[in-house]
Amino acid sequence: MALRIHEAWILLLVIPALVAPAAINHEDYPADEGDQTSSNDNLIFDDYRGKGCVDDSGFVYKLGERFFPGHSNCPCVCTEDGPVCDQPECPKIHPKCTKVEHNGCCPECKEVKNFCEYHGKNYKILEEFKPSPCEWCRCEPSNEVHCVVADCAVPECVNPVYEPEQCCPVCKNGPNCFAGTTIIPAGIEVKVDDCNICHCHNGDWWKPAQCSKRECQGKQAL
Numbered sequence: 082m083a084l085r086i087h088e089a090w091i092l093l094l095v096i097p098a099l100v101a102p103a104a105i106n107h108e109d110y111p112a113d114e115g116d117q118t119s120s121n122d123n124l125i126f127d128d129y130r131g132k133g134c135v136d137d138s139g140f141v142y143k144l145g146e147r148f149f150p151g152h153s154n155c156p157c158v159c160t161e162d163g164p165v166c167d168q169p170e171c172p173k174i175h176p177k178c179t180k181v182e183h184n185g186c187c188p189e190c191k192e193v194k195n196f197c198e199y200h201g202k203n204y205k206i207l208e209e210f211k212p213s214p215c216e217w218c219r220c221e222p223s224n225e226v227h228c229v230v231a232d233c234a235v236p237e238c239v240n241p242v243y244e245p246e247q248c249c250p251v252c253k254n255g256p257n258c259f260a261g262t263t264i265i266p267a268g269i270e271v272k273v274d275d276c277n278i279c280h281c282h283n284g285d286w287w288k289p290a291q292c293s294k295r296e297c298q299g300k301q302a303l
Contacts, residue, residue: 134159155186177224199226215248237286239264257281260290 134142134157136150142159150157150164157164171187180192196203197220204210204220211217218228233249238257241250256267258281265271267281271290279292 134164194224196220197224197226213248214246237267237284239286256286258286258288258290260292265290 133144134146134148134150136142136148140148142148144159144161146159147156148159148164149155150166155167155169157166167186169186174181174188175190175193177194178190178192179194180190182189182191195206197206197208198204199210199218199220200212204226206220206222206224209217209219212228215231215233216228217231218226221227231248236250236252238252238255239259240254240257241252243250254266257264258267259265260271260273260277260279263273265273265279265281267283267286270278270280272278272295273292276294276297277292278295279290281290282288
């Protein structure tokens with residue numbers, strides 16, 4: 082009798098070790114309602130249709146309340162069909178506006194061009210300047226540059242020179258003209274050789290000098 086009890090005790094110890102634990106299928110155990118919704122909380126949104134309106138920041142507005150749905154949007158009124166927004170006639174942007182901001186219902190000009198640009202340089206309104214010795218310019222209120230080119234008088238000499246920083250040529254030795262290949266001053270008679278005396282035409286410096294032969298000096302017939 083004691084032997085049978087001992088054998089039965091051994092079987093009770095061995096059998097559980099030989100039996101593999103059954104795999105637990107979680108589908109057989111439905112999760113609690115709280116566990117099912119916890120993983121989907123970020124997908125659940127309140128439905129405000131017919132009750133209110135929501136702006137870009139998530140604020141909720143009541144029906145009939147006036148609000149701005151976005152940073153640069155025009156004002157809206159919350160209705161059962163959603164926001165009804167104003168569409169005002171915005172003022173035109175100045176054509177010389179250089180900086181436009183869109184921080185409100187209508188774009189707003191923050192900076193208007195108040196200078197002129199000429200050959201890569203900027204000039205203030207009504208500023209006068211000379212880009213070259215022969216040009217006189219001014220920056221007009223219209224932001225345009227108007228220039229006048231100097232009209233030089235005809236020099237009264239045959240050998241005018243251009244001085245630095247001067248537009249028009251000058252006659253450094255006064256009026257003159259050509260007598261042959263010789264330059265003679267105007268206003269006097271000049272003996273150009275032993276036989277000829279010449280003088281310039283009055284006011285007609287470009288014409289050759291008028292010469293007359295005189296008794297030749299310094300030459301005797303052999």
